[in-house]
Amino acid sequence: MGGGHTPVGRRERAKEDKRERIMTAAREQFAEHGVSGVTTRQIADRADVAIGTLYRYASTKAELLIMVQNEKFAAAIDDGLAAANAAVGQGGVLERVVALIGPVVACVREQTENGRTYLHELVFGDPTEPYRRAGLALAAGLEEGITGLLTRDDYIDAADAATLARVITAVIHISTTATVYLHRSDEAVLADVRNQIRATLAPQHRTA
Template sequence: MVSRPGSTGRRERAKEDKRRRIMDAARALFAECGVGGVTTQRIADRADVAIGTLYLYASTKAELLILVQNEKFATAIDEGLRAAGAAVHAGGGAVASVLALVEPVVACLREQPENGRAYLQEIVFGDPVGPHCRDGLALALRLESGIADILARDAGNVPGEAAILARVITAVIHVSTTATLHLQDGLPEVLDDIRRQVGAVLRSPS
């Protein structure tokens, strides 16, 4: 069967429209209800697509959450890298520069704590070869590399040590944003906890 001119383009536009509707519906429902209060059927209904169509784009609710959060996580890392660059340019120390980088990331993860917690758990403990999880892991490594770059500029750190310290600080961020102990804390309290730990890791006054 020969496709008529323009039919492929229409199909691609229709696919992209469905994907956009699914993403918009998932984003809105996760924000409104948290991941635990949402079903894939409810997302499909909000997006006005059949449940089978939704599964063509993401086979589970967890995959949908990762898709949505990956977009937000990437934007937050971009914002943090710009802020960290400005802090370094202004002569801020390592702690201040690292905090400038991680603050938008932590704000993103704490916007809906249940979602941020579930997202990080999926990234850390989920299927590492799944395409969406793989993208999330790449973003996490980008954040870690950004921290390592800041630390490598400090005269007291060689590149290998900077990478190890960045891994430790990334673990601090994960624990402080997901631990049950901090679920009821507001963003300022979580950031202050991270600031104190980063200061201790870098042997800097808090």
């Protein structure tokens, strides 16, 4: 009886191996050529799987991109939260928020076409699709992280903090994806985002 579990284990390991090969191939192809310069067939060939097998893991190229970018986005948020926590006591809420979003800005702009497409897909794609749902959960986590930092400010209450966090994430989205800003360096984009956040928070301090 107990031996009946072995084939299931092999199948699961094989599935995980194929998923990892597909993820690695997609990551490499998107990094080298950008999402518009790659086909699902090329990704399948590099992963050494049949195209039908690839479609069992992600039915479109957009979903493959979201799979890859979700991992990068999650790591960037974790890095940002760690940087923000390390900055506690070293500056005001503005500096802590900037510490949090710094890795996120760098992540989105690492390969600008991929980052822009990723955010576009999260905003305008089907929110019930599993990879998009996971990406939207990451975006919500970023927003919650910003909210948590803002609530540490004596002049910002919880309700305002949540609203301001939504404004700040919108600022990040526009500043990292708008065509007019693509020529800027990451440092210039982050400095501009910082100025916008400072202006957004200023009324809270003036009216307190």
